[in-house]
Amino acid sequence: MLLEEFEHSPAVIEPFGHGQVEEFGVCDTLIFSFNGDIVDRVRQMPESREGGYLKSLNGRHPWYLLEKDGLEVAVMLAGIGAPLAVGHLEELKSSGFKNFIILGSCGVLDSSIEADKILLPETALRDEGTSYHYAPASDEISYEPALLLTMERALDTAGIEHVRTKTWTTDAFYRETADKVKRRLAAGAxxxxxEASAIMAWAQFRSAKVYQFFYTADYVDHHKNEWDARHEERTADCMSFFEVALAIAKGL
Known part of the structure; x- marks a missing residue:
């Protein structure tokens, strides 16, 4: 099968020196947020300034440098979907960023998990295509345990509750059928x-330091075969999740 063709050899196009990047300033740690409201609010802070941007046919993809409480981080909007997210991470790493703190919402398969909870994906089911170009074919993939421990220590120090979890990474959110959800639950997700399984594979392939966490959002109800957005339950300000990212950055 095509997805079993993983090769560890260099590609025809490598990100090193070939990515369309305009660099005005980088720092060690980049916070890669799938939540656009977080990035917009950081951009409006008086301590924030544009640090550079990636370029594509979609336009400019800027990052912002933020200095707060003696800590400097970059903040950038993460493109949704494994190919775009990993493609940007490739170019950002080649630009000089060393640590990547990645945050975004996730759907819930297990209704016992309440909204706005902090979860650390340690393992992912690979139901997307990007990861198979960065790691040999398998059903599951994991983050480096040492990186998870570093993130957990930072969260513990900050007094932030969190749990590890297995996630199901899929390309097709409109094809999350009830039977698939049941099978993924049976597999432990x-x-x-x-994006998670693709980011895990990329992190292993590039020896990248990635610290990813989720905050829980909607519920995929396989019992009633319906989707529950859980809007009334999701009461946390999005910047509370940015503070979680900053707590991790302080612990690196």
Whole structure:
């Protein structure tokens, strides 16, 4: 099968020196947020300034440098979907960023998980295509345990509750059928996302330091075969999740 053709050899196009990047300033740690409201609010802070941007046919993809409480981080909007997210991470790493703190919402498969909870994806079911170009074919993939421990220590120090979880990473959110959800639950996944397994594979392939967490959002109800957005339950300000990212950055 095509997805079993993983090769560890260099590609015809490598990101090193070939990415369309305009660099005005980088720092060690980049916060890669799938939540656009977080990035917009950081951009409006008086301590924030544009640090550079990636370029594509979609236009400019800027990052912003923020200095707060003696800590400097970059903040950038993460493109939704594994190919775009990993493609940007490739170019950002080649630009000089060393640590990547990645945050975004995830769907819930297990209704016992309440909204706005902090989850650390340690393992993912690979139901997307990007990861198979960065790691040999398998059903599951994981983050480096040492990186998870570093993130957990930072969260513990900050007094932030969190739990580890297995996620189901899929490319097709409109094809999350009730039977698929039941099978993914049986395989141990409690949440669903669109990028984690690909980011895990990329991190292993490039020896990148990635610290990813989710905050829980909607519920995929396989019992009633319906989707529950859980809007009334999701009461946390999005910047509370940015503060979680800053707590991790302080612990690196």
């Amino acid at each position: 409690r949440v669903v996302d669109m």
